[in-house]
Amino acid sequence: MAICFEVSVNGGPALVAGAEDAAVLSAILSYVASPAGELEFTVGALVASSDGNREHLSWLRHQLAVGDRVAIRVIESAAAARPVERVIQNRLDAQEKEREYYDRLRRKYEPEP
Secondary structure (H helix, E strand, O other): OEEEEEEEEOOOOOEEEOOOOOOEEEEEEEEEOOOOOEEEEEEEEEEEOOOOOEEEEEEEEEEOOOOOOEEEEEEEEOOOOOOOEEEEEOHHHHHHHHHHHHHHHHHHHOOOO
């Protein structure tokens, strides 16, 4: 049994998202103040393996509108829906990206004498 989120939008069919080996499970409502006024609801997870690799799982990415209703219920379940997307992040690739980010910030905030 795993902690899962049972989610629905506007009273539609419920979706159960979760994974037994998830290190992180998230349900995120976001609004971006842009000309388009982006409203989005996402449900995903992060699974970390012992070799340092990570797998990002995604069950839902739904564009919302003003007046939409989102319901989230926290449950325990052994029967979660299959994720619609799985992206594996290799440990070495992640370290390389972190190093590039660090170097960029170092150049920005610690200029060479």
